[in-house]
Amino acid sequence: MPNTTLENSPNAVLNKSVAERYMHLPCPENKVKATYIWIDGTGENVRAKTRTVDFVPKKPEELPVWNYDGSSTYQAEGTNSDTYLCPVAIYNDPFNGGNHKLVMCDTYKYNKKPTETNHRHTCLQAMEAAKDTKPWFGIEQEYTLLDMDMRPLGWPKNGFPGPQGPYYCGVGANKVYARDIVESHYSACLYAGINIAGTNAEVMPAQWEYQVGPCEGISIGDELWVSRYILHRVAEDFGVIVTFDPKPIEGDWNGAGAHTNFSTKAMREDGGIIEIEKAIDKLSRNHLRHIQAYDPKGGKDNERRLTGRHETSSIHDFSAGVANRGASIRIPRGCAEDKKGYLEDRRPSSNCDPYAVCEALVRTCILDE
Numbered sequence: 001m002p003n004t005t006l007e008n009s010p011n012a013v014l015n016k017s018v019a020e021r022y023m024h025l026p027c028p029e030n031k032v033k034a035t036y037i038w039i040d041g042t043g044e045n046v047r048a049k050t051r052t053v054d055f056v057p058k059k060p061e062e063l064p065v066w067n068y069d070g071s072s073t074y075q076a077e078g079t080n081s082d083t084y085l086c087p088v089a090i091y092n093d094p095f096n097g098g099n100h101k102l103v104m105c106d107t108y109k110y111n112k113k114p115t116e117t118n119h120r121h122t123c124l125q126a127m128e129a130a131k132d133t134k135p136w137f138g139i140e141q142e143y144t145l146l147d148m149d150m151r152p153l154g155w156p157k158n159g160f161p162g163p164q165g166p167y168y169c170g171v172g173a174n175k176v177y178a179r180d181i182v183e184s185h186y187s188a189c190l191y192a193g194i195n196i197a198g199t200n201a202e203v204m205p206a207q208w209e210y211q212v213g214p215c216e217g218i219s220i221g222d223e224l225w226v227s228r229y230i231l232h233r234v235a236e237d238f239g240v241i242v243t244f245d246p247k248p249i250e251g252d253w254n255g256a257g258a259h260t261n262f263s264t265k266a267m268r269e270d271g272g273i274i275e276i277e278k279a280i281d282k283l284s285r286n287h288l289r290h291i292q293a294y295d296p297k298g299g300k301d302n303e304r305r306l307t308g309r310h311e312t313s314s315i316h317d318f319s320a321g322v323a324n325r326g327a328s329i330r331i332p333r334g335c336a337e338d339k340k341g342y343l344e345d346r347r348p349s350s351n352c353d354p355y356a357v358c359e360a361l362v363r364t365c366i367l368d369e
């Protein structure tokens with residue numbers, strides 16, 4: 001039987017066992033591949049390139065500032081294109097193993113000002129100002145796997161799978177597609193040192209989720225972006241495409257979000273429900289600011305997803321409720337019972353920039369801006 005699913009994927013066709021010959025060659029001890037990762041001018045796609053360094057880096061500050069051609073990433077004019085890459089976090093490299101590293105970077109223009117899609121810069125300022133409240137974040141990253149024809153992986157070529165119902169947390173070859181990718185990504189994140197908390201199959205077939213957190217402060221953004229890079233790379237090995245589009249298929253199919261769980265030290269302590277309610281009150285008065293920060297197109301992407309159907313709230317209204325998956329903010333039942341814990345902001349879209357999302361939460365709920 002021909003492999004019709006992936007026949008147009010050049011990466012899936014390559015014989016991966018050949019690479020094994022080279023990937024296990026011994027590497028000189030003082031030579032480390034450092035793969036610098038950054039967010040491009042779309043605000044949602046990652047780019048990466050690799051260089052050799054002559055030592056094993058322990059902290060991002062030890063690594064050199066590097067640069068790239070920003071005119072090829074929608075971030076600069078060709079006549080003034082050198083854009084700076086500043087290392088901000090390092091992780092073990094699950095693709096090369098050994099001492100090799102993945103290096104998350106933020107980006108600066110020729111004049112040393114942050115690029116338009118560098119939301120880490122102001123997020124870090126907010127996190128520093130809010131440091132004493134110990135803000136924790138956990139993000140539920142949903143995504144969809146696509147075949148090379150940009151249709152969800154495993155869907156019939158001239159039609160649709162059966163209606164939603166059996167797929168969420170599903171088990172079995174007719175319920176879930178490409179668990180290989182999901183499990184490989186999970187292991188690769190653990191190896192890298194990402195604080196990945198779990199994974200599950202989602203409501204729409206070929207849609208999956210993993211969670212990162214809890215992370216304190218700026219690290220939530222660094223870890224989520226690197227986990228996305230790892231996911232793209234693992235899927236690339238299988239010849240499959242990952243999309244973070246919040247509504248990949250119109251109609252009666254669930255979209256994809258990045259539900260963001262948030263708490264402060266005071267919320268996590270006894271009686272913290274009062275603090276959670278205060279935060280929800282502040283969020284209710286800043287709905288628009290948050291919608292603008294919760295996808296890379298200022299709310300345009302989320303418009304397709306936050307319809308009030310398919311476990312979402314309407315983009316136009318703010319709502320909150322205990323155990324309510326149709327609300328903007330959900331208070332988990334357990335937190336309502338314990339009278340402490342965290343809140344879940346269900347509005348961020350799957351392609352959101354976690355730096356922008358978490359900065360908005362901190363500025364509204366903690367810094368009262």
Ligand SMILES: [Mg+2]
Pocket residue numbers: 140142202209
């Ligand atoms: Mg989910």
